Amino acid sequence: MPAQPPYTLHWASRSESGSRKVRNDDSLAAFASGAAGAELLPPGGRHSLEKHDLVFAVSDGMGGGNAGDLASAVLLEKMRAIIPGTFKAAAAGLFPDCMAHLLDAIRSVHSHVNEVAAASTETRGMAATVAITWFTPENLYLANVGDSRIYRSRGGALEQLSRDHTSAWGQWKRGEIPEVQYRAHPRRAALYEVVGGGHENVCPHHAAIPFEPGDRFLVCSDGLVDGVWERHIGDALAAEDFDPETAVNMLVDRALENDGSDDTSVIVMVVVGEQYSE
Numbered sequence: 001m002p003a004q005p006p007y008t009l010h011w012a013s014r015s016e017s018g019s020r021k022v023r024n025d026d027s028l029a030a031f032a033s034g035a036a037g038a039e040l041l042p043p044g045g046r047h048s049l050e051k052h053d054l055v056f057a058v059s060d061g062m063g064g065g066n067a068g069d070l071a072s073a074v075l076l077e078k079m080r081a082i083i084p085g086t087f088k089a090a091a092a093g094l095f096p097d098c099m100a101h102l103l104d105a106i107r108s109v110h111s112h113v114n115e116v117a118a119a120s121t122e123t124r125g126m127a128a129t130v131a132i133t134w135f136t137p138e139n140l141y142l143a144n145v146g147d148s149r150i151y152r153s154r155g156g157a158l159e160q161l162s163r164d165h166t167s168a169w170g171q172w173k174r175g176e177i178p179e180v181q182y183r184a185h186p187r188r189a190a191l192y193e194v195v196g197g198g199h200e201n202v203c204p205h206h207a208a209i210p211f212e213p214g215d216r217f218l219v220c221s222d223g224l225v226d227g228v229w230e231r232h233i234g235d236a237l238a239a240e241d242f243d244p245e246t247a248v249n250m251l252v253d254r255a256l257e258n259d260g261s262d263d264t265s266v267i268v269m270v271v272v273g274e275q276y277s278e
Helices: 067-082 085-091 098-118 167-173 179-183 222-227 230-238 244-258
Strands: 008-016 026-034 037-040 044-048 053-062 130-135 140-145 149-154 157-160 205-209 216-220 264-272
Touching: 008 026, 008 053, 008 244, 026 067, 026 085, 026 264, 037 067, 053 067, 053 216, 053 264, 067 098, 067 130, 085 098, 098 130, 098 140, 098 205, 130 149, 130 216, 140 149, 149 222, 149 230, 157 230, 167 179, 216 222, 216 230, 216 244, 222 244, 222 264, 230 244, 244 264
Parallel strands: none
Antiparallel strands: 008 044, 008 264, 026 037, 026 053, 053 130, 130 140, 140 205, 149 157, 149 216, 216 264
8 A cells, every 4th residue: 555645734823812811821832843853833834744743732821910821831832842752762763652642741741830830829720721733644643631622624524522621511512401501501611620720630631533635623722612603613614715814714703703701712724635725
């Protein structure tokens, strides 16, 4: 069987501060992971998977004072430092397990956020969510903690690949309550898993899945979900005239118009192959 050609990812991103917020507590990450470490990527563009893995992530910080934006920034900065370790292991003749490496990275970041938080009374207890997608030439490795989300649109069908760590989300997905009731649920934002927060352990949701040309992905903070329904996300990703920048701007603009009280951050990606054109 011939080897598949290296795919290219085309992406766009945007982050807006909430109308009731002094600062934006969300952070975005887009970087190419390779033998030389992590190379920061611009807010939008194209990059091949031939020589690099590509990583896209959103983190939503929580905490008083400056702690929210610090928590999310520290989290993603640490992830950028850890993830390229798989290339160093491969160069040493080892066969790194990307999924295990990703989970170890989140646990290490969890401990690091707690250490930074404990250094000051102003940051004590700070925490963050994270939703991360790590594209290698063979698979997508993903993980999330909290209620930042990851979606895939394939053939017009939308699927949430992440899991919100709230009991209300579980009720909705089990069919116990409809989406309209879930969105008004008083405990919708009550997270039982976060990165940091002074908790001893963290248990991320994680998965490894194959991808194919034409697959469209979205990573977002909960500010987007506050302002748009799932059908709006599905429509934006399935549009015939789809491109990442248009989808990002349409969704963020709609979320800000409908709600906009919380920080809203979105990254949209599409897998481009030799036989696929946008």
